[in-house]
Amino acid sequence: MDALSPATRTHCPYCALQCGMELHADAAGTSPLRAAGWDAFQVNRGALCQKGATSTELLNPALRLTAPLLRRTPGAELEPATWDEALDVAAARLTSIAADHGRAAVGVFGGGGLTHEKAYSLGKFARVVLRTPNIDYNGRFCMSAAAAASQRAFGVDRGLPFPLADVAQTDVILLVGSNLADTMPPALRYFTTQRENGGRLIVVDPRRTRTADQADLHLQPVPGTDAALAAGLLHVLIAEHLIDDDFIAARTSGFEEARAEAQRWWPERVEAVCGVPAGDVRAAARMFAGSRGSTGMVLTARGTEQQADGADAVNAWINVALAAGKAGRPYCGYGAITGQGNGQGGREHGQKADQLPGYRKITDPAAREHVAEVWGISPDALPGPGRPAVELLASCGADIRALLVAGSNPVVSAPDAEFVTSRLRELDFLMVSDVVLSETAALADVVFPVTQWAEETGTVTNLEGRVLLRRQAVAPPDGVRSDLDVMGGLAERLGWPGFLTAPAKVFTELALASAGGVADYSGLSHERLDATSEGVGLHWPCPTPDHPGTPRMFLDTFGTPDGLARFVPVACEPAVEEPSVDFPYRLTTGRVLAQYQSGAQTRRVPALNAAEPGPFVQLHPDLAAALAVAEGDPVRVTSRRGTAVAAARISDVIRPDTVFMPFHWAGPGRANVLTRRTTDPVSGMPAFKTAAVRVEAAQ
Ligand code: SF4
Known part of the structure; x- marks a missing residue:
């Protein structure tokens, strides 16, 4: 592994904060790189969490796939192959399956960790080369509910429509379903500063997490009752005349319909449904309203979004x-x-079943015409919307006969994971591109070993809509190529020579394809990001090369056709799997500090494994006593879909009627064998956070 630079400034391979880091090599370039915080980068100011600090471990070739793998006959073991052999086999199988079953029988499943260049190319590859509508990605499991809600309310979805630094300046924060202290610790400093400035923090979470511990007020609802709780706050705002009539009249539409629903959710009824004391509902509404003209923010994350009514x-x-x-x-x-x-x-440039680059709707004739022209095809040749992720995976082995997976590990991360695993086994052909032999890659017929993060140049957009250049720091190991090369090699064999594989050129085309869209990147290029991202990056939309970017949105007008923000009248009855005699408790899932998503990367890092070595079931002392379970004892959790066994972790931070499991592990403690495939009808988000379960001592 040759070091290209003694200190390369780039960004973390993991979460959406995209902390800036410097990768240092020794003078000879012979030792593994070392990650250190990049002090000048505005977002994290030099801070890294444990995952970021140990991220160079991922570059160790001993942990990596370094040659394509091929299952030469059904049921045989995966064996090393040359790139040409693997690409030839993959192209031949895709050709024959499309000929036998139609082009839509080939599906593509991407990932929210892929760079823009890869995500954009995957969307283009699916629609232009494979000519299938069936592409979606694991971001459907992550961001789809918030994205759909933002589009309904504001006409635009950009995670945070303001810089994270603004959080430190607001008077009150209503933080719903987020445990930042564990999921992105460097972001916590903005919340700490906000409170040091005299601000107030309200946290809504069924668990008293390390984030909730810092709150002025913690509301601990029954999982899945968030909409009712929110309606309760709205009820109090209206009943106590804490609403801002001038703002509602001047900048919004639809208030009367929302008011009608809120009238049904008086605090005592909210207490009965959500388990939050009526007094706390009133206190939260009053604290959030504050004094006239005061400022405030509502921030949500997966806790409230991964519900059957997430949007x-x-x-x-x-x-x-x-x-x-x-x-x-x-x-x-x-x-x-x-x-x-x-x-x-990853959701802005065409990796999603219903979207084209620039965050355009694939059903919009003008968007189809624009993107088809950039791609050099007729709009009529462009497929329509495909199936959202849960539906796509459930169709595998039925009318989906082949699946290409890039940067995702649905065997661990998908809801009802054993069902999904069984569907993948029924495919005629499964192809996986990944850095490591994930649990999903282990099922594949062809596996391509691909470059990652510090081994390639590419771009990402962090949670603030800040577009960043990740710079290459080292050459990839021998035998490893980019996902772009995989697509290029397949495209050539499938009759589409010249598919772009150079990241800077791909980005230039992406920028062109995004022009005029909601997420307009047409003023950006690798060169500009390289020159201007010394500690800053540029926020989209950025429609011209001299445009300064847009850190704050909606100050003058919202992104809806009439420029008004919309109150969306929603039914607030909980959409949960209700506990029963056989399944009397509620399961909620989430992440821990030292692991990340399906764990395919972090489970291979020794320091992270030492910090968090395996799955666990967090349960209240009252429940543990009732089950005669002691700390560390094996606990069996059973839902209507499956059973998982993991060690008890007893704590009064959780409600007595609820258990929590992190979802990072495969094996007996695989939490997602318990979760539901039920999806939110608006966004396709699975209901990860609410499953009825039975809990027993496993001894
Ligand atoms: Fe990486 Fe941790 Fe920063 Fe997330 S919070 S970007 S995992 S260093």
Whole structure:
């Protein structure tokens, strides 16, 4: 591994904060790189969490795939192959499956960690080369509910429509379903500063997390009842005349319909449904409203979004912000705290079943015409919308006969994971591109070993809509190529020579394709980002080469056709799997500090494994006593879909009627064998956070 530079400034391979880091090599370039915080980068100012600090471990070739793998006959083991052999086999299988079953029988499943260049190319590859509509990605599991809610309310979805630094300046934060202290610790400093400035923090979470511990007020609802809780806050705002009439009249539409729903959610009824004391509902509404003209923000994350009514729940929280007049002005607004490294950008440029580059709708004739022209095809040749992720995976082995997976590990991360695994086994052909032999790659017929993060140049957009250049720091190991090369090699064999594989050229085409769209990148290029991203980056939209970018949106007008923010009237009855005699408890899932997503990367890093070596079931002392379970004892958790076994972790931070499991592990403690494939009808988001379960001692 040759070091290209003694200190390369780039960004973390993991979460959506995209902390700036410097990768240092020794003078000879012979030792592994060392990651250190990049002090000048505005977002993290030199801070890295444990994952970022140990991220160069991922570059160790001993942990990596370094040759393509091929299952030469059904049921045989995966064996090393040459790139040409693997590409030839993959192209031949895709050709024959499309001929036998139609082009739509080939599906593509991408990832929210892929760079813009890869995500954009994957969308183009699916629609132009494979000519299938069936492409979606694991961001559907992550951001889809917040994205749909933002589009309904504001006409635009950009995670945070303001810089994270604004959080430190606002008077009150309503943080819903986020445990930042564990998921992105360097972001916590903005919340700490906000409180040092005299601000107040309200946290909504069924668990008293390390983030909730810092709150002025912690609301601990029954999982899946968020929309009702939000409606309760709106009820109090209206009943106590804490709404901002001037803002509602001047900058919003639809208030009367939202008011009608909120009238049904008086605090005592909210207490009965959500388990939050009526007094706390009133206190939260009053604290959020603050004094006239004060500022405030509503921030949501997966806790409230990964529900069967995820988009409605987010809109219910947005309604609270709008009613209090806390949007459309400085230090106010709604934002979603994106999870995956390029979770924001990954949904902007065509990797999603219903979208084209520039965050355009694939059903919009003008968008189709524009993108088809950039791609050199007729708009009529462009497929229409495909199936969202859960539906796509469930169709595998049925009318989807081949699946190409890039940068995702659905065997661990998908809801009802054993069902998904069984569907993948039924495919005629499964192809996976990944850095490591993930649990999904282990099922594949062809596996391509691909470059990662510090081994390639590419771009990402962080949770603030800040477009960043990740710079290459080292050459990849021998035998490893980019996902772009995989697509280029296949495209050539499938009759589409000249598919772009150079990241800078891909980005130039992406920028062109995005021109005029909601997420307009047409003023950006690798060169400009290289020159200007010394500690800054540029926020989209950025429509011309001299445009300064748009750190704050909606100050004058919202992105809707009439420029008004919309109250979305939503039904607030909980959409949960209700506990029963056989399944009397509630399961909620999430992440821990030292692991990341499906764990395919972090489970291979020794320091992270030492910090968090395996799955666990967090349960309340009362429940542990009832089950005669002691700390560390094996606990069996069973839902209508499957069973998982993991060690007990007893804590009073969780409700007695609820258990929590992190979802990072495969094997017996695979939490997602328990979760539901039920999806939010608006966004396709699975209901990860609410499953009825039975809990037993496993001994
Ligand atoms: Fe990386 Fe996120 Fe940790 Fe920052 S907070 S170092 S981006 S994992």
